[in-house]
Every structure is written in C-alpha cells, then in structure tokens.
Amino acid sequence: MSMAVIATDCPDLRLLHRGKVRDMYAIPGQEDTLLMVATDRISAYDVVMADPIPGKGKVLTEISLFWFKLLGDIIPHHLITANIDEFPDVCVQYRDQLEGRSMLVKRTKVVPIECIVRGYLSGSFWSAYQKDTTVCGFKLPEGMRESDKFPEPLFTPSTKAEQGLHDENISIARMEELVGxxxxxxxxxxxxxxxxxxxxxxxxxxxxxxxTKFEMGMDGDQLLLIDEVLTPDSSRFWPLDQYTPGTGQPSFDKQYLRDYLSSLDWNKQPPPPPLPPEILEKTRSRYQEAQIKLTS
Incomplete structure (x- = not known):
C-alpha cells in the first residue's frame, strides 16, 4: 500500500485552503481555475483525526468522478479534468502527490449552504424526531422507527460552518432569507x-x-455542483442486504469510526485520540468496498 498523504506540499502553487480533507490551490495565471486535492485525512465530530486512512483520498476522488459523469444531465458541475497529463505544467511536477486524488475545477462563488437530502430517518434527525415529530419544519408521520424510509426524500439545508464549528440545520424559509x-x-x-x-x-x-449532502457554487449566473459528490465522507451508505428498520444500520461510511470514538472517554474536542491500526484498516476497507460496489 502506498504511503498516506496527510498534507500536500506544492510550493509553486498558492495554497488557498486546507480543509478537513481537501487541500485547495490557486493556479498561477488562471484565476478561474482551482486544483482540488483529496488527502487521506479523516474527520469525525468536526475534528480531524491525527491518523490518516491510506488511499482514502483516491477512493473519494474516483467515486466523485463516477457521480459527476452519471448525474451530469441534472446539473452541470465544476470538474474540468482529473487527468494529470491535462493539468498545467506547474501542477504536473507534483504528480507523486496529485495523481489519482486531484481534480482541476472551475472556480465558483460557493453558496454557503449544505444541501442535505434525507431518504431515511437516521442520525441527528432520528434524535430530534424522538423529542418532537416536527423536525426542521417537517411534520413527520407518527410512529416511525429508526432507519425507516421517508415517504419522500426531504431537503433539509444547513449552514456551512467554518472548520472546527458545527453546521446548523435551518428551515427552508431561513435559507430563502440567506440566499433568496x-x-x-x-x-x-x-x-x-x-x-x-x-x-x-x-x-x-x-x-x-x-x-447525503451536496455543495453548489455560482459560475456567473450558472449554478454548478461542486466539491465531492456522494462519497462515504458526505453520505450515509447502508448495505441493502442487511437493512433492518428499527435500529441503527451497518454502513460503508465513517460511522464505524464514529462508533469507536463514541466508546471512548473523549469530549469530541481537539486533540483527537490515537486510532488503533484495526480501526484504520476496517474504515479503509469499508470505503473501498463502497467504491467497488458503486463503480464496477
């Protein structure tokens, strides 16, 4: 297995932002283009773990590329190319860091909203539902169980928080106040x-x-799908053959890591606890299994 990429180092490019997972660079002389690199960092509870998942960035990139192609008839996206041989020369010199985990994308004005779509009652929505069947302005049916399917998918936006802070669920009315x-x-x-x-x-x-959650940005007057798309980092993936409503579900995403962290005496604030090798490997294998199932 190749060495994990925890942080990229591309001194001839200008680092704009180092997020929870992605490093974003400006391309010299190309103001309308960005280089987006998916590292092997992983976060949970809005805290970036000290231990990476080797190869995770490549898995996220391949899955996103697959979805950009499949869903391109619904909304245009920001992807220009993921073929490093088509990147500007200033980028190609960093091939060992970038290949398989980077995309050249259009620079957009990011809309500061997380576009969350829920098909099943799970996570924070399940926690809220147990207290009140009206959640984020949606009057949900009485008597639903954890992991039950909603009659129709729900669009439940949230604010896009700065790193280290938590996104906040908002109503559609509040989103209209923010972006029109x-x-x-x-x-x-x-x-x-x-x-x-x-x-x-x-x-x-x-x-x-x-x-899952989507992010969108404006390219002039055109709305584009941006960032990552339908990956195990941004989505809750469950195995269909093990689906059992009424309880939490096994998953192909970072829930395994979250469950481990929840078992610890940790206040979910930095610094993160060290992760045992078996937790890293089992998380990696779940991401890889999702990639293989979806893209093959």
Missing amino acids: KELTTKMAEASVRLYEKAADYARSKGIIIAD
Missing part, C-alpha cells in the same frame, strides 16, 4: 433529483443511500 427564494428553489429541486437518481442507481448495486 429563486436560488433556494433551484438548489432544493436539483438536490432532490440528484439524490433520487443516485439512490436508484446505488440500490441496484446493493447500497442504500440513507442521506
């Missing part, structure tokens, strides 16, 4: 269509997409 009614409608409709097409496809491959 027209853009809210466009983003909500696109998000639900993306989810429905992806969920139908994934189900045919033995995966339930319980929920």
Whole structure:
C-alpha cells in the first residue's frame, strides 16, 4: 500500500485552503481555475483525526468522478479534468502527490449552504424526531422507527460552518432569507433529483443511500455542483442486504469510526485520540468496498 498523504506540499502553487480533507490551490495565471486535492485525512465530530486512512483520498476522488459523469444531465458541475497529463505544467511536477486524488475545477462563488437530502430517518434527525415529530419544519408521520424510509426524500439545508464549528440545520424559509427564494428553489429541486437518481442507481448495486449532502457554487449566473459528490465522507451508505428498520444500520461510511470514538472517554474536542491500526484498516476497507460496489 502506498504511503498516506496527510498534507500536500506544492510550493509553486498558492495554497488557498486546507480543509478537513481537501487541500485547495490557486493556479498561477488562471484565476478561474482551482486544483482540488483529496488527502487521506479523516474527520469525525468536526475534528480531524491525527491518523490518516491510506488511499482514502483516491477512493473519494474516483467515486466523485463516477457521480459527476452519471448525474451530469441534472446539473452541470465544476470538474474540468482529473487527468494529470491535462493539468498545467506547474501542477504536473507534483504528480507523486496529485495523481489519482486531484481534480482541476472551475472556480465558483460557493453558496454557503449544505444541501442535505434525507431518504431515511437516521442520525441527528432520528434524535430530534424522538423529542418532537416536527423536525426542521417537517411534520413527520407518527410512529416511525429508526432507519425507516421517508415517504419522500426531504431537503433539509444547513449552514456551512467554518472548520472546527458545527453546521446548523435551518428551515427552508431561513435559507430563502440567506440566499433568496429563486436560488433556494433551484438548489432544493436539483438536490432532490440528484439524490433520487443516485439512490436508484446505488440500490441496484446493493447500497442504500440513507442521506447525503451536496455543495453548489455560482459560475456567473450558472449554478454548478461542486466539491465531492456522494462519497462515504458526505453520505450515509447502508448495505441493502442487511437493512433492518428499527435500529441503527451497518454502513460503508465513517460511522464505524464514529462508533469507536463514541466508546471512548473523549469530549469530541481537539486533540483527537490515537486510532488503533484495526480501526484504520476496517474504515479503509469499508470505503473501498463502497467504491467497488458503486463503480464496477
């Protein structure tokens, strides 16, 4: 297995942002283009772990590329190319860090909203539902169980928080106040269509997409799908053949890591606890299994 990439170092490029997983660079002389690199960092509870998942960035990149191609008829996206031989020369010198885990993308004005679509009652929505069947302005049916399927997918936006802070669920009315009614409608409709097409496809491959989040940006007047798409980092993936409503589900995403962390006496604040090799390996294998099921 190749060495894990925890952080990239490309001194001839200008580092704009180092996020939880991605390093974003400006391309000299190309103001409308960015280089987005998926490292092997992994976060949980909004804390970046000290231990990486080797190869994770390549898995995320391959899955995102697959979805950009499959879903391109619903909304245009920011991808220019992921072929490093088509990158500007200033980037190619860093091939050993970039190959298989980077994308050249259009620079957009990011809309500061996480576009979350939920098909099943799980996670924070399940916790909220147990206290009140009206969640984020949605009046949900009485008597639902954990992991039950909603009658229709729900668009439940949240604010896009700075690193280290938590996103905050907001109502659609609040989203309209923040970005306008027209853009809210466009983003909500696109998000639900993306989810429905992806969920139908994934189900045919033995995966339930319980929920996911999309990010979008403006290229002039055009709304684009940006960042990563329907990866185990941004989605809840469940094995269809093990689906049992009424309880939490096994998963192909970082839930395994979250469950381990929840078993520790850790306050979910930095610094993160060290991760045992078996936790790293089992998390890596779940990501890889999702990639193989979806893309083969």
